[in-house]
Amino acid sequence: MRSAAELSGTAVTASIDLAIGCLRQNFRTAPDAAAGWYHYLDDPNPGITASAVGLFTFGLAGGRFERSSEVVGYLTAQQRLSPDGSAGGWPVRTTNGFPIGEATAWVVRALSQPGAALLAGDSLRLGVAWLRANQNVDFGWGSYRGQPSRVFHTALNMLALHESGAGGEALANAQRWLIDVQNAQTPGWGPLPGAQPTVVHTSMALMALARIPGALSTNTMRQTAEWLLDRIEPGVHVERSTTVEEYDVPFTDGGAPAVFQNSLPHFAGPLALSAIFSTGVVDPLQPKLFQAVAGIIDSQLEGGHWELPRSPMRPSVWALWPFVSALSSARAAVLSTPRSKASLLYPGCAIVQSEDQAQDLTRRLLIQNAFFDWLRSKWLTLVLWAIALITTGIPIALLVTGRFSVNDFLTALILPALLMVLQFVWERRPSTRTGGSP
Secondary structure, three states: OOOOOEEEEHHHHHHHHHHHHHHHHHOOEEOOOEOOOEEEOOOOOHHHHHHHHHHHHHHHOOOOOOOOHHHHHHHHOOOOOOOOOEEEEEOHHHOOOOHHHHHHHHHHHHHOOOHHHHHOOOHHHHHHHHHHHHOOOOOOOOEEEEEEEOOOHHHHHHHHHHHHHOOOHHOOOOOOOHHHOOOOOOOOOOOOOOOOEEHHHHHHHHHHOOOOOOOOHHHHHHHHHHHHHHHOOOOOOHHHHOOEEEEEEEEEEEEEEEEEEEEEEOOOOHHHHHHHHHOOOOOOOOHHHHHHEEEEHOOOOOOOOOOOOOOOOOOHHHOOOOOOOOOOHHHHOOOOOOOEEEEEEEEEEEEEEEOOOHHHHHHHHHHHHHHHHHHOOOOHHHHHHHHHHHHHHHHHHHHHOOOHHHHHHHOOOOHHHHHHHHHHHHOOOOOOOOOOOO
């Protein structure tokens, strides 16, 4: 008997370490004191959002980047304060100093990590104030106040506020907006209110709401997580409809109106895994989840990143963080230590053992389990054969010693023959069902 699926902590940790090694190898500094990463990791000039995402990814992996002070210094220097100095957001390279929520939320998440918050000074507080000030009147978020509220943005900003420890009224209001725009027919979310649900947006919404105690009932979270589980395809990391989320962001460039076309690459599979594992309402000991984690590990490229669909030849920070998030969530939900191994016997039951110990424990337990299963299913046959052997063996012994005649011996074989017929009829009896559907 073989295990239904296996999850190796050593393999998961090695994959995470390889991804983190990719970030270390592609760390960039520039003459203007920029330090970090760009969306495309082979670009020599760091960008604000990518540097925040890269630093955040180290936190997902459970480690701290040894040059994080340089990244934090770069990020804080790029903050753009409001005219009254009460808030400060972050731009992207193509908005020429105009702050937008897509960058600000990621920087707040990065600066909220232990260690980074101590280096950030007032930048974190001002960033949180910018997010609050740019919440729309409907309590969702777009790229900035007045832009259409979007599910991904609202969930991302909610995660940023929660991780910074500065939830309050803004977070409570956003919770209500997010719940109100859930699809009426399915326990999912689309990119905009009223849109068809997608795995990406449902995963982000679930992760954001699951952080808030009481935001969703356990039953609602379970239904949403199971909806995601049904749509996970091991080895498939994107869904066609959300490979890239594109929309226009109008902004002011030196007093003149301009438009920035934003493109957010999404990886539906890893985000769904992170959501399912982090909510804790669905049993993580399921073959499909184990297979999906294995699919992530198997598809990792030699450089440590995963393939970005629209630019498969270039490594990207966007093709790192969702996978590290999924692997870290799986490791925390299933494995007792980074060097544990989980052997799934059947859904809901697994043997978790240290990979440093002898690996034949699982094999021995599986063989023993198979043996007892066989005994339970064949107990009547074994009893009948035992009786048959006894009732046959005694006449043979009597015949050999001369105490039985041939006629007596043949008469004594009637009972064993009847037992064999009974056993044959019993094993071929039709199976019956009681109640329920066939």
